[in-house]
Amino acid sequence: MRFIYTKAFGIFFACLALVAILVFLQTRGLLDPVRKAALSAPKPVAAVISGVVSPIKFFFVTAYQLHKIVDENTELRIKVANLEQNLVQYNQQIRENEALRNELGFVKYSKLQLIACTTLSRDAFVLSDSLILNCGSADGVQEGQAVISQGYLVGKITYAGKTTSNALLAVSSKFSTDARLSQTNATALAVGSFGSGLILDQLAQTQNLQKGWQVVTAGINQRIPKNLLIGEVGDMLSSGSDLFKRASVVSPIDFDNLEFVFVVK
């Protein structure tokens, strides 16, 4: 036991004391500038290497997925044709809606208030599927607020520092939010799933569920507004004997390469 009195232990405890001081400073938000500097320190090296690796990766990934892309293309052409038809109907409905609102004297609904944020980094070593954003409480970011990208829900704020914040990605196994099927208004739960994206869970067996239906937020959670797109229903994961219906939710967002996101106030 003589090694307890050695220099190594002395250095170890001195380092621990330093860490304790840093933790205290971090909880007070005083380490935010240091954190920003530390996050940008390896960026020149990472940017140079990434600039070389990204095109190579893109080439091989594209070559590997070529047959899949052809199928997807056909599928998308059909979808675009359907959507164009829906758009005409939708525009007609908007005009009708506007006319009716004017007639009834309704106040026009307010649009979402968004805070533009840039991703500083992804969680080191992908342990928790989170992002570090360059906006914080000084910009109006609060814990629990929704994070969107291209109109789709991609996560929610788990920690809001003064100038930076952490966002838990929707594909994280720790993520869950209330959801609704836009076609039937049936409420369910959208949960992240380790390695397999998003899952629509807790949908009553009596409810209809079809592939391609859109999943949106239900608005039960006050911090996450209603009708934010989450994705569309993919494959069914439950059988008839299960208590609830489950299905995968397909989001078009590339969660690995999120650079710019919006926090919904």
Added chain:
Amino acid sequence: MKYLIYFLAIIFLLGINIGLFGHIPFYGQIPNLLLLFACFFAMEKQSYDGFYVCLLAGLFLDFFSTQFFGGFTVAFLSLGLVLHLMFNYFLAMEVNWKMLGGVLCAVLILFYGSLWIYGFLVYKFNLAHSYLSLADYSRNFLPALVYNLLLMYPIYIFYETLQEWVGKLLIRQRGVIK
């Protein structure tokens, strides 16, 4: 001077970790080059540089982490202390390449274990809203072990080269070589 070189080496490895290996995940995992780098320092006999490298590497990872601050630093320092004690007081023989797989396995268990304990404690003291469970860590364990094992030798070469440079630089500074 040598501490500045170690600092720059850590930034360089972090840049490679994010810029290169961030694009090539293996079962969702990317290697932890800083862990390997710090381990080689901690295994050095009669040297305390390992603690400096562990502290710095841990702090960098904490800044990059979205978990409660300090977890990586404490895990790195604990690892540094255990490895230092093992290699200075208990282990009589030299580590060879056959043993390295076992050493890395033990290192990862200790590293993830320390991270989990720290996360659990800060959660229990209401300092964090959540913590990663042991199941989360164990799911990542095997891919992380394989990936880190593959990169152990290149990092060892980098470490050896760096030590050689530092050695030469120190001799030059003392004026032995002109």
